[in-house]
Amino acid sequence: MTIIQNLHMDFTKRVVINTEQQPWLPSPKTGVWRKPLAREEAEQGHATSIVKYDAGASFSEHNHPLGEEIFVLDGVFSDQTGDYPAGTYIRNPKGFVHAPYSTHGCTLFVKLHQFQTSDTEQVRVNTEIQPWLPGQGGLEVMPLHEHQGEHVALVKWPANERFLPHRHFGGEEVLVLTGEFKDEHGSYPKGTWLRSPHMSEHHPFVSEQTIIWVKTGHLPFDPHQHYE
Numbered sequence: 016m017t018i019i020q021n022l023h024m025d026f027t028k029r030v031v032i033n034t035e036q037q038p039w040l041p042s043p044k045t046g047v048w049r050k051p052l053a054r055e056e057a058e059q060g061h062a063t064s065i066v067k068y069d070a071g072a073s074f075s076e077h078n079h080p081l082g083e084e085i086f087v088l089d090g091v092f093s094d095q096t097g098d099y100p101a102g103t104y105i106r107n108p109k110g111f112v113h114a115p116y117s118t119h120g121c122t123l124f125v126k127l128h129q130f131q132t133s134d135t136e137q138v139r140v141n142t143e144i145q146p147w148l149p150g151q152g153g154l155e156v157m158p159l160h161e162h163q164g165e166h167v168a169l170v171k172w173p174a175n176e177r178f179l180p181h182r183h184f185g186g187e188e189v190l191v192l193t194g195e196f197k198d199e200h201g202s203y204p205k206g207t208w209l210r211s212p213h214m215s216e217h218h219p220f221v222s223e224q225t226i227i228w229v230k231t232g233h234l235p236f237d238p239h240q241h242y243e
Contacts, residue, residue, distance in 0.1 A: 023053040024061065026186065026234045027212050034065050035206035046072030052208050055128070062127040063208075068092070073116035082130030083107040084167075086190070086228055090121030099139070104159045104167075106130075106138035124190055124228070134162045142169055152176060164232040172196075172227070177220040186234030187211045194225025212236065 023030045032052055039048040046069035055061040068090070085092065085105040092099045094113040099105060101121075107113065108130060140159055147155035153176050157169040164185060172194070189196065189209040196203045198217040203209060211217065213236035 020054055020056050022051055023210070024055055026210075026236065029200075029212060029215060030208075030210040031201070031203065032208045033204065033206060034208055035204070037065075039067060042066075044072065044074050047074065053210070060128050062125075063129075064125050066123045066125045068115075068117035068121050068123075070120040071116075071118065072120075074114060076112055076114040078110060078112045079107065079127050080109055081128040081132070082109055082134065083111075084126040084129065086124040088122040088124055088192075090117060090119060092117055092121045092123060097139075100141070100143070102141060102143040104138065104140040104142060106136065106160060108135045108137055110135075111137065129233070131163060131165065134165075136160070136162070147171060152178065154178070165230065166232055167228075167230045170227050170229055172221040172225040174224050175220075175222060178218070180216060180218040182214050182216045183211065183231045184214065185232035185236065186213045186215070188230045188233070190228040192226045192228055194221060194223045196225050196227055197221060210234070 030053070034050050034052070037050040039050060042049050048067040050065040051062070052065070053061065053063040083106070087099050087101050087103045089101045092103070092115065094115045096113065138160055142157055145157055147157055150156035150170065153173045155171040159169065160167040169192070191203050191205050191207045193205055195205070196207070196219065198219045200217060213234055
């Protein structure tokens with residue numbers, strides 16, 4: 016098994032990864048595979064990954080210090096609390112214990128050990144049935160979670176939409192779910208993960224309808240550091 020640690024843990028650096036081009040690496044559990052995006056230690060601490068469960072694969076009962084955040088990309092993810100189809104957003108706070116599995120297989124976007132200590136809310140949102148709300152310009156927004164400056168949402172961009180140049184206090188993280196997201200730095204097709212540091216600036220736009228998962232306000236930063 017390949018052990019990866021201290022991967023993309025400098026939060027002052029911009030990171031762009033097309034996860035569709037990454038190889039699957041085995042996890043400690045047979046039938047569960049990963050594409051690491053950021054990782055602190057081999058099997059503990061801060062981690063962001065794409066995770067795939069083969070049909071019938073499972074993990075032993077466990078919890079996650081400082082929480083677990085999941086977005087189901089395809090298939091059905093399950094634990095003792097229920098079955099969660101593609102499009103489900105999940106937050107399991109510190110102290111929650113489960114034994115996850117997938118009967119027919121699934122693919123997940125997973126973030127571990129990244130909750131604020133005061134964030135104890137358990138969240139289950141099926142975005143396939145949740146209404147879209149009007150956002151700025153022609154955007155539509157689906158809020159998923161908010162806690163002390165951290166915001167998580169889906170954002171739907173209509174074809175040819177452009178947004179004003181802007182910065183994000185506490186950084187921005189994006190996973191492109193459909194279409195192709197763009198800015199002055201490049202183009203990011205479905206499956207691309209982007210992490211931009213505190214107070215970084217960009218001018219995003221799209222040519223085709225695009226849906227992104229986006230989180231802002233959550234990245235650590237040095238208040239004495241100068242950010243471009």
